[in-house]
Each structure stands twice: as structure tokens, then as C-alpha cells.
Amino acid sequence: MTAAGASPLLKDLLGPAALATIADAGTAASPRFDRAAFLAAASDGLEPLSIMERVRHIADALVPALPQDYPSALDLLRAMAPRLTHGFQAVAITEYVARRGTADIDASLAALADLTRFGTAEFAIRPFLAQDGTRTLGAMQRWTKSGDEHVRRLASEGCRPRLPWAARVPALKADPTLGAPILEALKADPAAYVRKSVANHLNDIARERPDWLLDRLAGWSQDAPATRWIVRHALRTLIKAGEPRALALIGVGHGADIAVRRFAVEPAVLRLGAPIRLDADLVSTAPAAQALVVDYRIHYARPGGRTAAKVFKWKGLDLPAGAAASLSIRQTIRDFSTRRHHPGRHAIELIVNGRTMAEAAFTLRIDEGDA
Missing domain, CATH: 2.60.40.10 (Immunoglobulins)
Known part of the structure; x- marks a missing residue:
């Protein structure tokens, strides 16, 4: 428990109250959800775990509670998601897809696109990128045309080379520019939520391929305010380093009078x-x-x-x-x-x-x- 007057720990977002909420959501969604099995498995050994360890622990605890038929389990998760009360609860149920669904990539990616609206599926998509990058990136490219900003953001955020808290994807480590077509498609996105992800993704690339980034951004028209914002924030690491080409791209000379x-x-x-x-x-x-x-x-x-x-x-x-x-x-x-x-x-x-x-x-x- 958190001591009186102390700041709550991040991991407490997935504490006993969150387990009860997830259990309630499952029970309300379908009589096939085994509430007792979930609470027993999820509560056992929870206390010492960090927030992301709890995400994985809860995902594993969903296995005995959900139908063993994978498509039926996905349907139940979709029905549960709107009843959750915090984004990290949704992250935990998307992790079930990551841990159980790599044998059915198409169904799993479709589910993640649905579930990301209630939290984020950015962590859950990493195993699919690692297993079949071409197929997964193809689906993510199609998501850039979605009318839902959460899905468009997932297209960019999910394949960030240095996504915080997430597993590294070997192919993205070898070539951090693999998501370039997705970034091109989103470079003037109307949603600030998406633009921030695109800028962060580009800034990840800046740390390993600065020349590639500068060449790419030099070819972008900055007539659209949305693109102008992305360029400035994508270049923040290089601007802090005083990189002359980065400064020039935001209309600033190297040095000042x-x-x-x-x-x-x-x-x-x-x-x-x-x-x-x-x-x-x-x-x-x-x-x-x-x-x-x-x-x-x-x-x-x-x-x-x-x-x-x-x-x-x-x-x-x-x-x-x-x-x-x-x-x-x-x-x-x-x-x-x-x-x-x-x-x-x-x-x-x-x-x-x-x-x-x-x-x-x-x-x-x-x-x-x-x-």
C-alpha cells in the first residue's frame, strides 16, 4: 500500500482495483469469462512486479479466463475494452494478443487496431514486427488512412526504433528507417496526437541516422503548419547539438549576431x-x-x-x-x-x-x- 501522503507508484495503476475492473469488464461482456480464474491468477505474485511486468502478468492471467478458441477470445476482449477505466488496463489486454496471437497475425493485427482506441497497442505490436516485419508494416501502412487518430498514431508509434519501455525489434535496430513510408503518409496529419508520434519517431532516427533524417526533411514542404511543427520537433536533438543543417531547416542561422x-x-x-x-x-x-x-x-x-x-x-x-x-x-x-x-x-x-x-x-x- 502507498503510505499516507506519499505519491502513488506507477505500478499501482495495475493494482487490485484495476484487477477488479478488468474482471468486471469480462463478466459483463460474456458469461464465458471465468472471473474467479482470472482474479486468482492475476493476484498471485502481483505485488513485487513493476508496471510493465504487471502488464505481462495480467495478460497471462487472462489465458485461463478467456475462451481457448483464439478468435472467440479476441471477440471477448473487444467487448471488454469499452468497460475499462484506465489506459494501462487496455495495455494489459492488448498484451494478451502479443503473447498469444503470433500464430494468427492478420486476426491479431485487426484486434490491436480495434483495441488501441482504449489505451495503446504500441507495445503489443512489437512481437509481430519481429516475426514478420514486411506483413506487419504493410498493415500499419494501411492504418495511416484510418479515420481514427488512435489507429493512425499506432502506425507511427508502434514501429518507433527506440520506443520507450518496449522490446527492441532487430530489423528496426538494423535499419531504423523502415517506417519511412508511414511517416511520409502522416507528415501533415491533422491530429496533434499523431503529429507528436511522427516527430518522436523521426527524432529516434536522428540519433542513429542524422544525415538520412536531414536529407529526408529537406525534401518536405513546410507550407502546411502541421508539417512545420513535425519538422521542428523531429529535429530537437540535432538542434540542441547545434547541427547547422537542422537549424537551417527551421529558418535559423548557425550562430547569431x-x-x-x-x-x-x-x-x-x-x-x-x-x-x-x-x-x-x-x-x-x-x-x-x-x-x-x-x-x-x-x-x-x-x-x-x-x-x-x-x-x-x-x-x-x-x-x-x-x-x-x-x-x-x-x-x-x-x-x-x-x-x-x-x-x-x-x-x-x-x-x-x-x-x-x-x-x-x-x-x-x-x-x-x-x-
């Missing part, structure tokens, strides 16, 4: 869990307006005098000739599951249009008991 009148970080010394504030005063020295992309890079202290750098987005703006701009941003310096801080000097660079324009620093102190 500006003077930095002030770049400061406060406080100069802080404890873990406290915020820093960055302030920058910029003045244009150009004879015409400039598009600026302002980022900052923190060099995190590491043991043994080493550092590890990470770039953060700050602001995009148009600066008229001779004009000034004052920027301010706050960031709390605290530990995450993916980043652990160490005491010492942390340098910070001010980056404008891919070039370092100024530097500052703060010192982090960590005492025993700091959050």
Missing part, C-alpha cells in the same frame, strides 16, 4: 533539491531581424573530476535589429531515476543558434540526508 550583456546563475552555491535561476540579457548587433534558438548546457559534476553534459531548451524568439531581450528560467536540481547528482562545480553554457555565447557556474553541495 548578438552581444551577451549578462549571463548569470543564482545562487552560486546550493543544496540538492533547491532551484537555480538563469538570467540572460541579449542585444542584437545585426542590421536585420534574427530568429534565435536559445538553449543552455549543464555540465554535471561526476566522481573523479569528470563531467556529463545535458542540453536543455530555453526559448525561441525573433529579435529585431538592435533590440534587446531579457530571459529568465528556473530549474530545480534534484535526483531522478535517470540522473543522480554529485557535489562540485557545475558549469553552464548559454547556447544561441548552436554556438556557446557565454558561461557561468554553480557549486552543488550534498550533505547526508539531502533529498
